[in-house]
Amino acid sequence: MKVLRVAFAFVGIIVGAGFATGQEVMQYFVAFGIDGIWGAVLSAVIMSVLAMIILQLGSYFRAAEHGEVFRRVSHPIFSRVLDIGVVITLFATGFVMFAGAGANMNQQWGTPLWVGAVIMVAITIAAGFLDVDRVTTVIGSITPFIVVFIVLASIYTLAFTDPTPVAERADAIASVQTTLPHWTVAAVNYVGFNLMVAVSMAIVIGGNMFHPNVAGIGGFLGGLIYSALLLISAITLYYTVGTVATDAVPMLTVINRLHPWLGQVMAVVIFGMIFNTALGMFYALARRLTASRPERFHVVYVATVVLGFILSFVGFQNLIGWVYPVLGYIGLLLIVVMLVAWARGRGRINEESRRRDRIADAVAAGDTTAARVEIEDSNLSVAQVKEAIDGE
DSSP states (O other): OHHHHHHHHHHHHHSSHHHHHSHHHHHHTGGGTHHHHHHHHHHHHHHHHHHHHHHHHHHHHTOSSHHHHHHHHSOHHHHHHHHHHHHHHHHHHHHHHHHHHHHHHHHHHOOOHHHHHHHHHHHHHHHTTSOHHHHHHHHHHHHHHHHHHHHHHHHHHHHHSOOOOHHHHHHHHHTSOOOOSOHHHHHHHHHHHHHHHHHHHHHHHHHTOSOHHHHHHHHHHHHHHHHHHHHHHHHHHHHTHHHHTTOSSHHHHHHHHHOHHHHHHHHHHHHHHHHHHHHHHHHHHHHHHTSSOGGGHHHHHHHHHHHHHHHGGGOHHHHHHHHHHHHHHHHHHHHHHHHHHHHHHHHHHHHHHHHHHHHHHHHHHTOHHHHHHHHHHSSSOHHHHHHHHHHO
């Protein structure tokens, strides 16, 4: 159960406005035609492995925020660069979500762009007053709905609707604007960007897990679920590119082709996924900014959300086209740092995982002596172990 909760929470962090709407997939993969599909495969493999590593490292250090992990696994200069990069990513992605909420409601119901953004700001502020466990649950609970919708809609579209004719497909693909130079660059950049988006909240979620092996399995499963969604979405939008190429929310267009009522429901589900990412981004951002003064969390949280709302009026498609790739290039450093840290510390992480299993078993059996012996060898303090065991 914990593995599934972690997996769906991880997917929920990443599947926000860009992915759920299809706009992200269009600019990163469909814009490169069939080569873009291979790019999606490459991204899927890298994403699954890195999701496991990040969640496991978060659990191993019992980290409360991403800066703690960066400082322990990398050179101080790299740690500082990554920390600043993640803070910028959290904020930038958060206000892109507000723009996405406005675009979603505008395309489906014709409301002014600011209406969807204002509603999203209000519920994001309200949800920010929940604790980490409840935030994880909220993020994960909405994820299955988008999974079901994307899978069913994609299968139906591919099996029962006519794809864009080959003669028209090239022209339609050419009309999809992207700022990325090549499908291989897009594939790696996509992983880098998504890890920059996910790493802060993923480390918080992993840090809330006592068992690194459970956190790692949950992360890997979450990476696989996300990878499957990515491939299904990329293939579906590639075959329907003639219909959706110029839409702000192409996946919503695909659903509306099936049935107008399904489009209404899909618009609500997409809005929920946008909320997932907005909540995850601003929650993790405020946790990082108030790491030394946690009592100021709610003030900082509300202030950053309001500032993000103001900046969201640049426009959804423009924000994805320019902000996401820049953040993706910063994310390449994150990929290297996390891979090297995990490879160098894999033995210690596995040993600590087994040790924590023994600690939990000893505590459950009431054997305080055995538990104390194991805790002395753990990388965690007695207080951290006690807090984790009490939490479980």
